[in-house]
Amino acid sequence: MESTAQVIGNAIVQADKAATLSLNALHAYWSDAVWICFSDKWIWAPLYTLVLFFLFRRLGWKIALLALAAIVLTIVCSDQGANVFKNWACRLRPSHDAWMLSHGLHLPGDAGGLYGFFSAHAANSFGFAAVSLGIFRTDGRHSYKAYGWAIMIWAFLVSLSRIFLGRHYLGDILVGAGVGLLLGWLFALLFRRLAGRI
Numbered sequence: 001m002e003s004t005a006q007v008i009g010n011a012i013v014q015a016d017k018a019a020t021l022s023l024n025a026l027h028a029y030w031s032d033a034v035w036i037c038f039s040d041k042w043i044w045a046p047l048y049t050l051v052l053f054f055l056f057r058r059l060g061w062k063i064a065l066l067a068l069a070a071i072v073l074t075i076v077c078s079d080q081g082a083n084v085f086k087n088w089a090c091r092l093r094p095s096h097d098a099w100m101l102s103h104g105l106h107l108p109g110d111a112g113g114l115y116g117f118f119s120a121h122a123a124n125s126f127g128f129a130a131v132s133l134g135i136f137r138t139d140g141r142h143s144y145k146a147y148g149w150a151i152m153i154w155a156f157l158v159s160l161s162r163i164f165l166g167r168h169y170l171g172d173i174l175v176g177a178g179v180g181l182l183l184g185w186l187f188a189l190l191f192r193r194l195a196g197r198i
Contacts, residue, residue, distance in 0.1 A: 016171040017103075020094055023163045023170065024106050031164065032108040038161035039121065047154070051132055058139045063195050067135045070191040071128065077187075078127040078180050082120035091117035095166045107166040119168045122176030125155035127184040134188025138195060155180075 027035075037043055052071075056064040093116035094100040095107050129151040136144045159177055162168040168176075 012171075016169050017094075017097075017100060020163055020169045020171075021100065021103055021105060023160075024094075024166060025104065027106050027164055035161040035164040036109060038158050039165055039167075041121075044158075048128075055132075055135065058136070058141075059195075062198060063138075066191060066195055066198065070135065070187040071131050074127040074131040074180075074183050074187045075124050077183050078123035078176075079120050081179060081183075082118055082123050082176060085118055086113070086115040089117040090115055091172075093167055094169055100166075105166050106164075109165060112167045116168050117172050117175070118179060119159065119162055119172040119176035121162050122155075122159035122168075122173045123180035123183070125158040126152075126177045126180030128180075129155040130181045130184025131188045131191075132184075134185060135191055138192055 052064075052068065055067050058064075059067060092114065093112055094105050095111035096114055097105075101107070133144065133148050133151060136142075136147060155177070159173045162173060163170060
């Protein structure tokens, strides 16, 4: 007989699967190429370069080097944290789950690695968004509200692409986004304290 915790856990897993299938089913004939682009790490290199350019321009090279260190640490911790959790949780990606495939999961391209909890894409993109926004806001000359909206929408779309490509469950995305936001906030806070001393 299953315990209450097991019943609740199974209900959460099934709800996560159902929500993921519902979102994944919203693809259109033209959308696969769009989501593949959003999911490609290297296609966003110009964005990262542009953000770094403005950091150096706004903050000066000494503070900007500290900002660069905070961004790199955020992404490394997000990415490696995701890898540790994937190997610990051993939760199959939707693309490797026979139940998901038999219930109509749309899977353009390859299936990706075996395990998917939690999403490194979501953690990295939301981590980058949070830490870069926190750093920019140390420059009191601007509010950076437009940048904040734009970079958070970008992180959301990158994360959403993983569901449309069948690589992650919604739960993987939500946890990854939460981890990224937390790490981004912490490293931005650390940056502010160190920058204040400089």
